[in-house]
Amino acid sequence: MAENASNAGPEPGSRVTIGITFGNSNSSIAYTTDSKAEVIADEAGDRQIPTVLSYNDGDEYYGGQAKAFLVRQPKNTIAYFRDFLGQDFKSIDPTHCHAAAHPEDTSGTVSFSVKDKEEESSTLSVSEVSTRFMRRLVSAASEYLGKKVTSAVITVPTSYTEKQREALIKAANDAGLEILQLIADPVAAILAYDARPEAEISDKIVVVADLGGTRSDVTVVASRGGMYTILATAHDFDFAGVHLDNALMEHFAKEFMKKHNTDPRSNPKSLAKLRLEAEATKKALSLGSNAQFSVESLADGYDFSVSINRIRYEMVGRKVFEGFNRLVEGAVKKAGLDVLDVDEVVMCGGTSHTPRIANNLRGIFPETTAIQAPATSTTAINPSELQARGAALQASLIQEYEAADIEQSTHPAVTTVKHIANAVGVVTGENGDVFLPIMPAETAVPARRTVQIPTPAEGGDVLVRVVEGGTHIKVTKPEPKPAKEESADKEDDEDDSDFDSDEEEEEEKREKIWKIGGELAEAAVRGVKKGGKVEVTINVAADLGVTVTAREVGAKGGVRGQI
Amino acid sequence: LLPADWSADKDFKRLNALSSASERTIEPVGPHFLAHARRARHKRTFSEDDRI
Numbered sequence: 001m002a003e004n005a006s007n008a009g010p011e012p013g014s015r016v017t018i019g020i021t022f023g024n025s026n027s028s029i030a031y032t033t034d035s036k037a038e039v040i041a042d043e044a045g046d047r048q049i050p051t052v053l054s055y056n057d058g059d060e061y062y063g064g065q066a067k068a069f070l071v072r073q074p075k076n077t078i079a080y081f082r083d084f085l086g087q088d089f090k091s092i093d094p095t096h097c098h099a100a101a102h103p104e105d106t107s108g109t110v111s112f113s114v115k116d117k118e119e120e121s122s123t124l125s126v127s128e129v130s131t132r133f134m135r136r137l138v139s140a141a142s143e144y145l146g147k148k149v150t151s152a153v154i155t156v157p158t159s160y161t162e163k164q165r166e167a168l169i170k171a172a173n174d175a176g177l178e179i180l181q182l183i184a185d186p187v188a189a190i191l192a193y194d195a196r197p198e199a200e201i202s203d204k205i206v207v208v209a210d211l212g213g214t215r216s217d218v219t220v221v222a223s224r225g226g227m228y229t230i231l232a233t234a235h236d237f238d239f240a241g242v243h244l245d246n247a248l249m250e251h252f253a254k255e256f257m258k259k260h261n262t263d264p265r266s267n268p269k270s271l272a273k274l275r276l277e278a279e280a281t282k283k284a285l286s287l288g289s290n291a292q293f294s295v296e297s298l299a300d301g302y303d304f305s306v307s308i309n310r311i312r313y314e315m316v317g318r319k320v321f322e323g324f325n326r327l328v329e330g331a332v333k334k335a336g337l338d339v340l341d342v343d344e345v346v347m348c349g350g351t352s353h354t355p356r357i358a359n360n361l362r363g364i365f366p367e368t369t370a371i372q373a374p375a376t377s378t379t380a381i382n383p384s385e386l387q388a389r390g391a392a393l394q395a396s397l398i399q400e401y402e403a404a405d406i407e408q409s410t411h412p413a414v415t416t417v418k419h420i421a422n423a424v425g426v427v428t429g430e431n432g433d434v435f436l437p438i439m440p441a442e443t444a445v446p447a448r449r450t451v452q453i454p455t456p457a458e459g460g461d462v463l464v465r466v467v468e469g470g471t472h473i474k475v476t477k478p479e480p481k482p483a484k485e486e487s488a489d490k491e492d493d494e495d496d497s498d499f500d501s502d503e504e505e506e507e508e509k510r511e512k513i514w515k516i517g518g519e520l521a522e523a524a525v526r527g528v529k530k531g532g533k534v535e536v537t538i539n540v541a542a543d544l545g546v547t548v549t550a551r552e553v554g555a556k557g558g559v560r561g562q563i
Numbered sequence: 564l565l566p567a568d569w570s571a572d573k574d575f576k577r578l579n580a581l582s583s584a585s586e587r588t589i590e591p592v593g594p595h596f597l598a599h600a601r602r603a604r605h606k607r608t609f610s611e612d613d614r615i
Binding site: 398419468540 | 571573574575576577578579580581582583584585586587588589590591592593594595596597599600601602603604608609
């Protein structure tokens with residue numbers, strides 16, 4: 001970053017900032033007005049702009065127009081190149097580029113040969129391709145805003161290496177764009193939710209399922225007082241949107257072959273048409289329960305038109321859908337957690353529009369877990385827009401900062417801190433055996449939390465016991481079947497569920513239980529009024545020193561002590 | 564409820580320190596992180612920060 005100082009960017013006061021999501025399949029741009037983020041549409045009206053660059057007769061096309069050229073001009077069309085930035089040729093997977101310009105080995109780095117001028121062709125490095133695409137994104141944003149965009153925050157996958165980050169920053173700088181910061185995709189998605197005015201910042205475990213076109217990334221994040229710590233990540237290249245397209249393509253190809261005896265997959269041009277239309281049909285099936293698939297002159301000059309309903313599609317794509325389930329469950333397990341520990345699932349990425357995936361996750365997680373997707377929540381934000389919005393919000397937060405300030409603030413000395421391993425709380429309840437968490441595990445320190453706890457009805461002197469707590473999962477095996485008929489009615493009252501379906505009863509019951517750990521301190525609050533409440537504040541310092549303050553609500557003074 | 568025989572200096576009894584913690588990295592994103600970074604760089608505490 002040091003060499004950046006020489007070509008110092010614009011003055012903080014004169015910056016025009018946007019947020020960019022730069023994906024393998026699609027990219028988007030967003031800006032903020034009055035601290036609200038809005039996604040910008042390009043000249044073609046697309047908010048999800050395909051990450052494709054194409055040349056025809058010396059003219060450059062990008063986005064949706066370039067994508068259409070995959071049928072007629074595949075060799076002059078570059079797609080799926082984001083993950084090649086900063087990579088050695090040996091380590092890339094060119095699978096998705098078969099139907100477009102092929103990546104080539106230029107002394108170890110990745111490049112493409114396309115005919116970008118009317119007569120001659122050029123060999124473009126992936127960095128140059130990214131720069132050209134980025135330039136188009138920025139000019140679309142500049143035109144929309146009526147001001148030249150100078151600076152941006154870009155989101156990147158959590159698996160991006162330092163080398164890839166540097167390559168991305170260089171490609172963007174070459175496009176005349178100052179990069180304020182690169183932020184992680186999943187965190188941008190959470191920020192887009194937390195920045196809404198109606199959102200309440202709380203302590204929660206969030207799973208971000210970023211289901212994209214060529215890859216899926218699942219991230220488990222501890223959200224603590226609006227600060228985010230990544231606990232586990234999982235990346236997958238076998239279950240993503242393109243695999244749903246493939247399933248549909250296979251389905252339609254078979255239908256076509258029944259009628260016409262030709263396999264449209266055996267001819268590259270037919271295959272390209274099949275792929276474009278299968279993707280369009282998939283998108284339609286996320287919105288409606290029926291969709292049309294039709295291609296003019298698909299193969300051998302035959303037009304093809306057929307409809308498909310969502311139920312059929314869900315059968316066709318079942319294997320892929322089940323893959324998403326395993327991916328999410330695997331990430332939760334990798335974080336050392338149980339599905340019962342998860343408070344919220346944020347679904348983002350284009351494939352998250354699919355209702356079946358959200359409904360499947362609804363089935364995996366307990367009812368208390370919020371599943372943020374259009375199919376399961378009316379307040380969900382468009383999954384395709386989350387990351388660009390998060391990036392735009394972050395850009396607006398830091399646009400006043402000097403570049404050196406941003407660098408210092410994001411330095412590991414600031415970001416790497418201790419996180420408490422156990423929850424800290426107080427013991428309450430009639431028998432002093434109930435743990436009430438005040439500060440959950442994995443909270444970054446220094447941190448401060450306050451709760452109000454009820455006191456015995458008659459008031460008097462109250463003993464506050466501050467303890468550590470851990471959770472474990474209690475599994476209750478179902479009653480053996482014969483006993484069920486008689487006892488079912490009586491036992492219903494202790495079971496808080498009102499369901500009396502047979503399936504429900506046969507499942508074992510799993511619940512999260514707090515276990516009281518070591519005691520940290522005791523404090524006495526004397527002379528509490530009838531029905532009064534005691535307010536307990538826990539302050540954990542960076543050196544793990546704990547300060548406890550306890551006082552009756554409304555009263556002065558109180559007890560304060562350090563551990 | 565407070566047992567009758569309980570007593571401590573200034574009504575506060577110190578027992579154990581926090582048992583364990585792990586080093587992890589916070590994501591440098593969002594308004595709450597920026598507030599944290601400001602406190603960390605100026606070595607301020609929460610209550611000092613509140614007053615500003």
